[in-house]
Amino acid sequence: MSLPTSQLPAGTSAINRVRVQGIRYVYLLKKRWWVLVLLLSLGLCIGAWTAMQQPPAFRSSGRMMVAGQLRLGDNAAAYSEELMNFFGTQIELMQSAAVLKGAETRVHALHPDLPVEQVKVVVGQLPKAAIFVMNVYAKSPAYASAYVDALMDEYMAKKKEMRQTSGESAAVAIQEELVRLEKDMKLEEEEMHGFQQKNNIGFLKEDGNSAATYLSILNRRLDELKTEFNLLQRLDIDQTLDRTPSVATGAEGQLNRMDSLAGAPGPLAEYLKVKQAINQLKADRQEFLQTLKPKHPAVVALDEQIAKNEAMLGTYKQLGQDAITSRRGAIKTQIESLDDNIKTWETKALDLAKRVADFDKIKSKIERTKVHYDRLNGQLRSMDVYKNLAQDTVLILEHATKPEQIQMELNKLLLIGGFGGLALGLLVLFVLDKMDDRIGSFFEFRERFPEPLLGQVPRELTKAGLDLLASNDPRHALLESFRTLRSSIIFLPIEGARPKTILVTSATPGEGKTTIAANLAITFAFSGARTLLVDADLRLGRIAKAFKIESELGLSDVLRQRTHWREVIVPSSTPNLSILPRGKTLPHPAEHFLGKVTDQLLQEVYAEFDYIIFDSPPVMAADDVLSLSPKIDGTIFVVRFSTSSARRSRTAINLLVQRQANLLGIVCNDVRLAESEYGYGNYYQYSAYRENADSEPLEPLPR
Template sequence: MSTQAPVNAAKPSQADDEIDLLALFATLWDNKNLIVGITTIFMFFGVAYALLATPIYRANAIVQVEEKSPGLPGMSDITEMFGGESAAVTEIELIKSRTVLGGAVDKLNLDIVIEPKYFPVIGAAVARRFAGLDGEIAAPLMGMSSYAWGGEVLRVSEFSVPAAFYGEEHVLRSLGDGNYALYSPDDELILEGRVGQRASAPGYNLFVSELNANANTEFSIVRQRRLSAIIELQEMLGASERGKDSGIIALSLEDDTPSHAENVLNVVAQNYLRQNVERQSAEASKSLDFLREQLPSIKRDLEEAERKFNDYQVEAGSVNITAEAEALLDQVVELETSVAELQLQQAELDRKYTRDHPAYQAWREQMAELRSRKQELDERIKSLPGTQQELLGLKRDLEVGTEIYTQLLNNIQELDIVRAGTVGNVRIVDDAAVNVEEPVKPKKPLIVVIATLLGGFLSVALVLVRSALNRGVENPDDIEAIGLPVYTSIPLSDEQRKLDGAGRRRQAIRKKHKNQHPHDLLAHKNPTDIAVESLRNLRTSLHFAMLEAENNVMMISGPSPNVGKSFVSGNLAAVVAQAGQRVLLIDMDLRKGYMHKMFGMQPDNGVSDVLGKRISVQEAIKPTRVGELFVMPRGVIPPNPSELLMSQQLTDLLNEVKEQFDLVIVDTPPIMAVTDAAIVGRQCGVTMIVARFGLNPIKELEVTKQRFEQNGITVKGVVLNAVERRASGYGYGYGYGYYHYEYKSDK
């Protein structure tokens, strides 16, 4: 057996890189139909999603955070402790706080999630395109009234469920005429009710304020926990400052219903504004509450002092206060008033500061000084006559009480003015508004482009990965590098695909041909096919190979199933017979042989029957419509094919037929599957193996060669079958000897 050294020597790495790059693009070009197909499918789904996806609208509002200014001129001393400037970052966190958003959840019942049930995939898109009048409902399509088709409305003001069913989907079904039924997540009836009336069941309370839907239309209704609804609203609400330290906060909220997004954002902004005002006036409110709590007590003390003074004057008669006593009285009243004011301030200081705070220490020093002066005046008063002392004390209590009461009323009025004039340091610049003409999602052109690019990327990746994982041999040089000459490369035949019945269209053609009892042999159906021309090249090469062989018996095998060895055997026998030689084709695949199908005959009375001595050799040989070509089918499938082939009858069979025919072609099973080919090959003069383009790895061919050699069989060469026209590597469009010419007679 002749061997050939590897044709391709090692090339520089730079050249290899160039070849790999060209092979990469060539592989993509070979699979251009797959790439275009996958990309088109992705583009189609992108277009479908863009058309069917629910549009999302964005509501926008603008809030300004500004410095707090005094409410009235001259009130700066009072409002200084109540006002203040808030950073925008802090205000954003306040806007998204549970206090602000919780109010919106409570007011708009955002913890009750209601969704009509639409027909899968297209139902929501159909409902959105319903352009009926207000209150009009779309008629159910194809009688499917359980789905919403457009115009349905359900508003629920109250919906309470047991704690175990928070977040669970309940179903509300319209019964018509304003009646409805509520079903549990397990599809059990919970209650029935009517619009505008509260309906109750154990653990459930439901108040439906509006229901406009066809009878049997279903709605999904979910009662969320309040905190869950707040957290969800926090995630949906967008807040950001426009410009550094600008104090301008932009609010946004996205939803599939423009009016809902607008209402929610307006309520959030109003809640934030109200919370800001309440926060700004909180100090004034607390001081005002404290003063109002003290007012009744001071009023009672004043009334008591006035009563005592009047009683004493009635009892003692008309008594005049001397000029000295009058001067002392004025000083005492002034001191007592100051002490009373400081005592009122003590409660405020205790609430704000500790005893060690400088403001508190200054208050204590001031109080000590006033008490010291008051003690001096008390000593001077004791030097007055008893009547004057008594009258002076009563008069002092009355005037001090009047002064304190008047001052307290004045403070209450001032604080009330401050609280009423508080407007906060926040104002709503723009109320929420939605551009209903242009939704923010989905971006239809962008989605289509991304889907198309994704399809292209994935298809290219699929082609490259599949190419990397495909270790099947594609170049005859690789086969010859392991010492196996390649006698011919047979191109993949489209006509043979039709004969094999691959695909629905080809199955129909095959069925039609069967009805007409065709000859499923390519060499007979289409003698000018390019694959048949390659077999004629093989016939020429084998003519010289058979001259050196021990006998005229040639075995054709292969490494694995589905390589096309039966195709090569049958058509090679046909082209040899067409050249005028007497040829016998023997189907030695006693397990799965189907050579009889190619010639439209029955498999019985064949090889297995001859080996089993049930019929003679001549009875098993059947003629065909192809010249001097005869066929011996496999016969009845035996239970012990290998044992039959190892018998003396096989030797007798081959010895008999090789004397009667110019060429005997034996088709055997694949050597990697069973040992039949190794048994038969010992008695054959030439052994050829068939490898399929892109299917059999080079390692598999090496093992096949070794198995034959271990059994004393020399593989004469390889037939590379089903070579595809490719730009990425070897194919029948490349290399000399593989050009396809068409030459017909002129008419």
């Protein structure tokens, strides 16, 4: 069953639309390919006729080749051209209006007896060769030949003129640049003289070197003082006096200055002497204690001397500590003084370096300007020499050939005629497609009709009308399609009772509704169901003719109450299938369908049969089906490929829905087997199995 368009996955609508349109165009080309062939042939014929009407023309050709050039060194001022697009540029120049006009003037000057003609110039390049070919088409051979030579000469003259103009422009530009450079050099030299007057370059460099040396000495002295200051902060007086004097350089030289404090006269020296005396007295006391007692007068005298010296030691220690503090303060003052001195000299050194750099910059600028001046001056002198040399990159290889007569633009006119005919054919097909809204393929049907798809009846290639199904019908695909349709009706996804009365209709005549109604009734009968086929097309019904029924009585007589329906029912050759033919035509069947007789008929046959199939007239032909369909359990709408109009079918379906008809779905008729979703044509082995199987009686379908 087909899904509505709204239930399709996102994004498939646009893809399907393109696919459907493409398939429709393919079918259109297969069906109307002769339109393209006819218009293409017509276009070629018109092109050939137009070419034959053209006056005869003559063609003369000349050849030019790209030649090498003599280069006079890298500094030679040679005329050059952009090489990447060289050939395309030269071809455009050869075909330019100025060159063509000059060639025409040159022909008139050299050959005044030749009348001026309209010519066509085609310039090309030989493949894999640096050779240009000039083709000139004219009405007279003499003018074609003369124009070729004039065109090549005019091109060479134009190139020379361009070269001279370019050379003169370049020389003027170089001279202007030289004048500007001379002014720049004069200003730069004046700037250097002014700088030298204010600054002695020799003294600047010497002072700069001296300042750098003196800054190095000051920095080294500053490092030494900082080292000494740090030692005075970290060592106490005893650590200072206990150090052994040594000779050192660098940072250790500062320690020697600390040693000098202990050896110089003053508190530190006295402190050191008293400390050494105490140590000596203590040593003597230890010797006395080895032989004398602690209370011995000599030992007691030593103890008193030791106590006296220790008291003196404390006084000298305080004085020594004050001396170290004073020394540290003096060093700090020296460090600060050195910092100020270093900053002053750094400023002076930077100023000297800046003035030296300014001098070097002025000098470098003068040298660069001079080099540029010398190079341009050399190029200007070389240009005068190079002007006398041939710089033509393109030379004449062959002059005008002997003119030959040709048919002017035959291939072009044929090509134009062919493309024009093809385009016209495509346009005609496009217009026909827009005017024709018939459903051409199953993909197009799925795009335009979201209603459920009940079945697909395949196309049968027959010369006469389609024969009705038989019990052992060899048309396997056709038989299986109606079995599928029967299953779709029996197992409809609906709640409540299944439809027993089914009406088959279509939009317009000729869409196969009668054949489908008859074969559907036969298929229900094959399953064992009691089936009644009613011909409700009371205007042009053909059920009686299809089943070869000769009775003149039928539904029309029942509706006019001239007979009972049981008396006009005709059994068919198919078991379980009965036929209620049309009878005589009625002028206004819709009034009868709205009457109570129709309601009573439906009630009675509903109880007698399992399925009642109604073949009704087309919806767009009369109001009959719109009056009958609301009283029927379900309606099947038939769409025939390549016949049914999509617009009319949609209108008919909308009318059925508006009249409260229960539309069960759509049946596609005349479907190509290649398009069918069921693939009936791929399983013929089941047909052979069916033919060989034993025939068994069937049980009636569930009701």
